Every structure is written in structure tokens, then in C-alpha cells.
Amino acid sequence: EAQVTQNPRYLITVTGKKLTVTCSQNMNHEYMSWYRQDPGLGLRQIYYSMNVEVTDKGDVPEGYKVSRKEKRNFPLILESPSPNQTSLYFCASSLAGGPTDTQYFGPGTRLTVL
């Protein structure tokens, strides 16, 4: 089944404790992206990757890191999480980054930073 998977689905952590949210897709998509969703703001892009070893900042990259060592995986790293990073996070992928390419989303990771 074609899908985007994320782990963990739920995470409660404390300020400053490094964490990684994994994302994997099995559709051989080139383009992958991370978004965060906050009430009243819709989804905002954190980072995106156009292919292996090619990443770039989205609208809200501060406090996050990413890497793309393999085509299928695109982990999101929070080196020192803070309470303002409490949010719902989505990983998404698409065949490419063009305007006709539909992005498919993972199930989401609900993160709480205390």
C-alpha cells in the first residue's frame, strides 16, 4: 500500500531533550516536506527536500533540522525542543515539486513539549 508513515504518533517530552520524528514513504517520491499545524494558522512548511542531500528552509525553520540521506526517509530533528514547538506535525511527499503534483500526508505526530 502506497503510504507515508511517521513515528511516533504521539510524543510528550521536556524542554531541551533532543528528539527525532521519523518519516518514510514507499512511493519513490522525490519531494518531501515537513509541516506544523497550529490552531487558526493552517499548516506551515518547516523544511522541504527536493531529492537526496537537497534540503531547504520553509516558512518556519527555526529550531528544526532535517536530513535526506535516502530517498524514502526524511527525519525531523528537534535539537533542543521548547514549549512553542508543541504542535501537530505532518510529513508529506509528492512525485516532484511542481504545481500539478499532489502531496500525500502522513498520519501526523502530536508533540507536546513541557
Next chain:
Amino acid sequence: AQKITQTQPGMFVQEKEAVTLDCTYDTSDQSYGLFWYKQPSSGEMIFLIYQGSYDEQNATEGRYSLNFQKARKSANLVISASQLGDSAMYFCAMRGMARRDSWGKLQFGAGTQVVVTP
């Protein structure tokens, strides 16, 4: 810069009725795509329908249709014959091409919460 506006924060609709969700956008790109996603209370983002800026016909997918008016920069979603399972948050989104910082990015609106009542 690209911007998506959804002016209806929430709405109630009776089962079996049609509902129109408003979406207006602003972009200087000539080539762009417009998308609608559904987010039920379980949280996942479900792709519903796509409209390309050069498509001459309005997109349709089952009970979903997109009323695309390019000159007015609007891309309203119409759900016909609403069902209880249609209760969800609905997001309009756009993807442009012209500028590197917009390439690939989906720009989302704030969403419209739809509640379908029996």
C-alpha cells in the same frame, strides 16, 4: 507572496444538502495548482481534489467539485449531498512554480470547520 484566504471559520449543514466552502487566493505565478484537503477529527490529511491553473474545466471527484473562477482568483469547494462523515476541517491550498522559495511548497488557508447535522 502567495496567500490563501478561507473566510468561513465554521458552518453547519444539514445531511443531504449541498455546501460550498469559499477559498480565494493571491499569487503572481502563472502556473499553479489548487488543492482541497479534508482533516477529520482523527487528524489525518486526506487529499480531495485538484485544479490546475490552466485547466479549462472545473475539477470533479465524486461528490466533490471545484468551482474555479480564475479571474476572481477563487476556488470554492462544493460538496453535494452531505453525509455525516463529511464533518471535518477542510483546507484549501495552493502550490506555485515561478519562484524558488514557493516551488514545491503548499500554502494553506486557515481552514473551515464543517459540521453535518442529521
